[in-house]
Amino acid sequence: GMMTNDEFYNIMGGHSAAAGHGNNFQQQYTMQFNNIMEPIFQKLGMRLISRNLAMGGLGTIHMSLGQGTLFGETDFLLWDSRMTEHLDADQDLFNKQALLNGERIPVLFGSTPNDLETETGGNLYWGRLLEENFDFIPKTTGIDQVETLPFAARYVHCEASVSSMCGGRGMDKYHDQCWEPRSDYTPTVNQMPHVQGQASWHPGDRVHQATSRRAIMVFLKALDKALNVWEVAIDKEGFPLKEEFWHIGEHYVKVRSELTSYLNKEALGKTGCEERFEAVGLAKACRIPLSGMTSWTPKNLGDENGILKHVKAAPNGYKPKPLYEAVYEGIDILPQKWKIQEDQVDVHAVAIASTYSPPELDQSWVDDDDEDAEETENSRRMLRRTANTNDLPSVQKQDQGMATLEKEDVSSINHSERRIISKDEIIPGLGWGFEDSGIEATTGYCDGSPMSMCKRSNRRSCLLSGHNDGRTTLNGNALSGWLVITIPKVREGLIFAKLQWWWPRGDDYPLTKDWTEVNNGITFGDRKERRLKAPPVDWPKDMELDIAVNGKIHKTLTYDELKPMTIEMSHNNAFYPLIDDPSIVSGGEAEAVELGLRIRSEENPKDASFGITHIYYG
Secondary structure, eight states: OTTTTOEEEEEEEEOHHHHTTTSOGGGSHHHHHHHHHHHHHHHTTOEEEEEEOOOTTOOSHHHHTTHHHHTOOOSEEEEEOTTTOOOHHHHHHHHHHHHHSSSOOOEEESSOOTTHHHHTTSOOOEEOOOSSOOTTSOOBOSTTGGGGSOGGGTTTSBOGGGGGGTTTTTTTSOOOOSOOOBTTBOOSSOOOSSOSOOOTTSOOHHHHHHHHHHHHHHHHHHHHHHHHHHHHHHHHHOSSOOGGGTOOHHHHHHHHHHHHHHHTTTTTTTSHHHHHHHTTTOGGGGTSOOEEEESEEOOTTGGGGSSGGGBOOOTTSOOOOOOOOOSOOSOOOOOGGGSOOTTSOOHHHHHHOOSSOOOOOOOOOOEETTEESOOOTTOHHHHHHHHTOOOOTTOBOOSSSSOBOOHHHHHTSOTTTOOOOOTTSOOBOSOOEEEOOGGGOOOEEOSSSTTOEEOOOTTOSOGGGOOOOEEOEEEEETTSOBEEEEEEEESSSEEEEEEETTOOOGGGSGGGTTOOSTTOOOOOOOOOOOOTTSOOOOOOTTOEEEEEETTEEEEEEEHHHHGGGGSOSBTTBOEEEEEEOGGGSOSSSOEEEEEEEEEEOSSOTTTSEEEEEEEEEO
């Protein structure tokens, strides 16, 4: 990256403790790592991009299966999900998808490598970081002695005889805050005194800080060694530095070639990963690169990889849309109490210090007539603006958390569109809608990075939390009509989904509450909260799911075929193979495929329903 002025991607996937629950998002260790290392990478001519893509209550399976797009490029990939993901096969999927996807081959940290050393022909780069070992931090041995330690080291690593002083017992475990006053916005909802998720098993910000420092030391040691190698090479062989000392493209090709060949020959059907996923008909997921789209957050590039981005609008322009908008933009103002004490070392200030003159760049903000000055494809402003498009007249903002489809919206279809269609013609329906989980409504740009601006709706009671962890679902039932989604790059003919089969049911889905026929299109009433503890209502026995490809029904799954798919591999991870047919693509280059889904039931159309969280493809 230094020689080519490239980006460097530091990506982490994991569970709630890794996500930083109980703390503010910026206090989590990936964010603290970025805070120190970003200016160092900048001095070396690289742009550091760090993403915390962990989610509470889950492992990494739901992200691993779409890693090509949901994680994006990775140079350093950290797995931190030991609390919720104990099977080596799940870690194997995480690692294999990282090595099979993208342009780069990451260094793998934290996870069990299983047989990857053999499978990659001995070319694997991996290590461990997250064992609970803070031996590098001076010990706290007593109440008077601790005051002599640097502030960042106090109450982190205790002598056994005074262990009760550590872990948030000798001083506050958390130093969180839900709001810091700012001039451009005042919350309309009372802000809570603390960030949610302060459980005994969630580390506080000081442990996150110590964890980030361990990762920083790994990187600094590696950079020091690399620069020493380069210095010796230049002294010995002259300037410029020869490519063999920095160009690793051939290594990437070799690792991927060795792995792909091994998995499809010697190890075919024999790996622990394949044995686990064969049970749900997805053994192929362990040996081919997969991508995905999701209504959940966080995800690489925010809503660019969201399901909504790929949903095809109905003839009258209706398209499901999340209802809440961010109430303010820009970076958050950090709490005053986080300020480094004057007699302590400010590591970030040390990292940004430089004897070089600032570059002669015009970094002023230009925003004339709401047109972004920066036109590059990956501009955050462009992505955020894209995420807020689709402001269609048929969708009205409501406080309940869903969209209202008015009667005039149905009548707005023009004459050329009001034709007699066959019951099996693939026309996008009017009854699919997004639903957010209460006050956790997801808004804004939620890519897991330090620059994310997530969950800033007017319903939030902890706006400064900053966490990206959100679970919006795309819901529909047998009255919803067709859902048509463009799957952008299908190569192997494999498409499958992650569904929440138990929700919604009956009138709990407000968009079709008063409907009596498919695409009725009348106003609905208030939304009801999901009853998590009530046993789920089963689907009606006549339920069927039609699956269309490129405008033609490809197959139909019956109740008896769908019900076994509801069995979860792990908490809230049930996967539904929809298409596994190489003939749907011509082969060679990946191509776009139009996927259609329609639920049918005469017996009880409102209970023939589910929520879509992810769609995967390869």
